[in-house]
Amino acid sequence: ETGVTQTPRHLVMGMTNKKSLKCEQHLGHNAMYWYKQSAKKPLELMFVYNFKEQTENNSVPSRFSPECPNSSHLFLHLHTLQPEDSALYLCASSQSSDATEAFFGQGTRLTVV
Amino acid sequence: QKEVEQNSGPLSVPEGAIASLNCTYSDRVSQSFFWYRQYSGKSPELIMSIYSNGDKEDGRFTAQLNKASQYVSLLIRDSQPSDSATYLCAVIVWANRDDKIIFGKGTRLHILP
Numbered sequence: 001e002t003g004v005t006q007t008p009r010h011l012v013m014g015m016t017n018k019k020s021l022k023c024e025q026h027l028g029h030n031a032m033y034w035y036k037q038s039a040k041k042p043l044e045l046m047f048v049y050n051f052k053e054q055t056e057n058n059s060v061p062s063r064f065s066p067e068c069p070n071s072s073h074l075f076l077h078l079h080t081l082q083p084e085d086s087a088l089y090l091c092a093s094s095q096s097s098d099a100t101e102a103f104f105g106q107g108t109r110l111t112v113v
Numbered sequence: 114q115k116e117v118e119q120n121s122g123p124l125s126v127p128e129g130a131i132a133s134l135n136c137t138y139s140d141r142v143s144q145s146f147f148w149y150r151q152y153s154g155k156s157p158e159l160i161m162s163i164y165s166n167g168d169k170e171d172g173r174f175t176a177q178l179n180k181a182s183q184y185v186s187l188l189i190r191d192s193q194p195s196d197s198a199t200y201l202c203a204v205i206v207w208a209n210r211d212d213k214i215i216f217g218k219g220t221r222l223h224i225l226p
Binding site (some may be wrong): 024 | 213
């Protein structure tokens with residue numbers, strides 16, 4: 001059973017909708033990540049938060065807006081998405097003070113119509 | 114530029130044989146290395162971590178690390194059809210006063226029944 005939980009597991013939204021993805025970790029980690037994985041493509045790192053502070057934004061379009069209210073929760077707010085944004089969105093966490101492995105949530109399968 | 118490189122495959126291995134997956138990395142000071150397994154449409158699952166030169170065995174899996182040559186490999190003995198998946202190599206690198214996890218693009222492994 002994963003210590004990283006993502007909701008919803010599946011999401012279908014129109015291009016004019018606003019929705020949010022939620023990630024929660026119960027592992028006591030201080031770093032959280034958003035990844036995007038499109039069909040038959042490798043993982044793409046989107047955002048990194050370390051101790052609630054954003055430390056990396058990999059040139060992600062502004063229609064994706066992350067929020068990290070505390071070390072246990074991470075959100076990805078979505079608005080005016082495009083069909084090409086349809087993908088599996090994965091949240092991960094790791095202990096930032098030492099170099100350790102990342103643990104992934106089950107992902108949210110997003111379809112933009 | 115920090116990079117983790119893997120052959121994308123597919124790598125086809127007969128059932129019962131040894132599957133050998135390789136990964137090279139460019140950051141000489143990397144200290145932590147991981148192998149993840151990802152089934153199609155699912156999130157990555159950590160299967161091995163290795164921090165010291167040499168071999169580390171866990172069941173049918175053996176991770177091998179050679180820091181001098183900057184490569185890490187994963188051997189799967191007695192390959193089973195259920196081992197068919199994409200295997201991601203991940204390396205902790207130090208960048209911008211912080212450490213982060215860099216994933217390779219993954220190697221698709223196909224076990225032939």
